[in-house]
Amino acid sequence: MRSAIPKDVKMSLKVMVNKEKTKVPFAEANSKSAEVILSFLMLPLGEIVRVFEEHYLDKKPVVGSLTPMYRHLTTLRSDYFWTDGGKNMLLNPSNSFMSGPVKHFRCGDMDCKKKSFRNVSIYYDSGTCDCGKPLNRAMGEIEPKPQAGGDGILVEGLHFLVTDDLQLAPYEPGSMMETLVYLGIVVTEGAEQLNVTLGYNEIVDLLKRSLLSKTPLTDVILCVINKNMGYVLEDILLDKIELESTSSKRMTVTALMQKSTNKLLFVKGREDFVDFILSFLTIPLGGVVSLLRGKTCFKGIDNLYKSTSNLIKDKHFITGDAKRRLQEPQLPPYYVSKNQIFSLSEQIVNSIYYYESITDSSDQTIGKGSWMRYKDPKGDQGCYVKPGMFKISDDLTFLKCFFSNSAILSKLKIPPSDVKEMEVQIGLKEGLSILKAALRSTTALADGLVKHITKASVASNSAQSDGLHNKTSNKRPKTKVSP
Template identity: 30%
Template sequence: MADTNSIELKVLVDKGCNQVIFVEPDNDFVDVLFSLLTIPMGTIIRLARKHSDPVAIGCMNNLYASVENFDDQEFWMHTCEDMLLHPRNAADSQCNALKLKLDDAEPRRYFMSPDSCDLFAYSCSLHMCREKSLSFRASQDGSVFVKGQTRFTVTDDLQVIPPSSSANSVFTKLRVIDVDALEELTINIGTVEILNLLMYSLVSKTPLTETLLKPKQDLKSSSTILNQAIHIESQMSGDSMNDEEDKISLNLVVSKSKKMVCYAEAGEDFVNLLFSFLTLPLGFMVKNMKNGSLKGCIRHLYKTIQDLDGQYMISDHHKEMLIDPKLVPGFCYKNSLLGIEETSYYYSYYNYTFSTDRSLSPLEPDKVKLVSSDSVVLSAQGFLKRPAKFVVTDNLVVRPISRILELQVLKDLNVPVTDIEDQTVHVGKKEALHLLLSSFLCDSVLTNTFVADLREPKQEQ
């Protein structure tokens, strides 16, 4: 009997250089691979910490630790901390059906209000509430994102090649020349290997080789994402920026000699924005980066799905939730700055189904409002109590404001008080995206985002 907690892979290996050429997996593996793009960053940080060799993902780890270290009294509600440390996956109904599931969060339960047919809640204490399951479309053989019986080829750098590609073009692309140097292996993988694959996909061009053939390699020494030499502004996908949008004011303390941001004095609106990064799915991060931004090859996986013919996906909805992932309702505070939306939910009175996929109903379904059991509109209030002031370091350590802490930061940076000056900047959509990508890619987020702008007036003098 096959192990239900593992997936079997047929792996073609170049014996000479001990490198994976490609794997021929069942669709169970392709579904799991595609699902990585739906996982929120907070979940990835939490999973990475559980690994024997924790990986530092830019400054995201510092944001996560800052939330952990905050006093409960700083949060607007006691549930806000959990929303950031255990963010919900908007595609969790699909991911719960995967053969290997990374996220160990309990599945959400949904209830229909007895007084309003257009209102659903994550939980309900009323006796009359009717629990409803979230329906989703699967293929006949149980595949989650791709149609059953499709035989994909997955390369070492996570390009997923459909069966319509000719063998000659595939072999040429992969530089397969000496067939005598090739060896076929059968390898069983579980959640540990999937987590390894996720981590390596962020930092390596050969994540399958690193995962399947070099399992003892130290992730910390080889895979830390820090100080990647990029200019993020030139890598961002070009969304138009509105000069009249609401902007967040931020006071920066800058070292004049080192031309770096030592720290920022920020209100709760800016910290809410930073903390919201933990709720964003990995696919949203990758969507806003262009080739060359990352050391790893997760971008290849995203591009594969983006270019994949719709005939291989169960539906257009399944493809959209991978390349244009959304947030669970209630998690969308200030994310309008980042251009991400909440998932829409629909209820069909024709077949009594509750789903994020409106095409499941043969008739036009009704769009319903989904709320959490806590009667708080997070989009209006945010995660933190207001008003409040915080110190945010260049590498995104966030703490309640303290002059002693500010002096300690200057001491740690070896910056004398006589060398600092205050600068006021404003954060709109452009800056929010820059902050987001910088937090994922480097360890000097505030400097990376704001210092170039601060230098420009001085160059004109």
């Protein structure tokens, strides 16, 4: 199962550089190179953070609150989770593009007592057999259902233009200028065309810059061309965009706000909310753009996603399914938690019939077959986190909460009189707001929830005011009786 950028990946481009060597307005790419860029949409958020953590030894890039949450997750004890497999799925999330045979694993006990519908998993050591032993014994590989056209995304032999802000557009030979005009690209006098090959390091840099910059192509190409010039990259955060959504699924958390500063101190919630925010790590980048309706804070990624609809036509994709998997990617089997608020789908796996030949003590070969049932690596509960009350910080890190609010406030040296508690309902609108804030900010809860907390506070104060008014109006005036 492909879940990361291959180490041997190569991308060949013909780049156009302006005369001053300060801008790359566009580049030409073939189908394979264009596929590498499109593959960014298939990467789960947690996988992106993991790649950055492993690749950049110094000055590791921070992706909003996702990086703090991911780092915190690596330090958590296993008893926070129903299974070690569930924690591993969050730390090493896979994407849903299946390539090649899929390995299967069964109970590690050769004498497993479960005789009918034995358990099987497609994740090594990430599940537990009903007998209690780990599912870590390899049992062979199964070829996935072949995709029409193979494992690729785009038809081979096509030509694409890649703009500085990651618009990706096919063009026919002889129509390049027409396509450039359509994209609004102006080539200044004296521009020079150069052949550039990007390897793994540069492609990871391109991914990073696509999350941080309005000009990712220029940032990376000029670093390749001018390695000795010390080209400086400038981080850019884009403006906020409001979202409107409705939902029926909701969960309740308690937000503690400091009155004097109007600052969110922390949130207390149960395992369903913690399970929900952890699930951000499993969502592919293309799925995030889809959920946020093409309005994330990543302009280059938004442009790349829109290109799959507005610029790249159906005829350019190997299949319609390849296009759909970029625009509305499914999660791998068992990744969607029962506490998920977002409308996400996952691949379905069915029971399998496994047949094997066994040689007994008398060297006789005996054929043996049985039906096997896939096991949820998260556990039978269908979620990642065990029950409990949790204190969730602004950067989406969390710990089990064993103390009262007054004890926590005492430690923070904040008087209870300076704190107000608000119950906040978390539905789709609030969940999307937190997700979007988590992409760009290390204070995702404050940025994502304060507006909703303020509304809840106003509604609460209004209700209290109405109640007080009703009590006052219901009082009968005293009548003075004259003697």
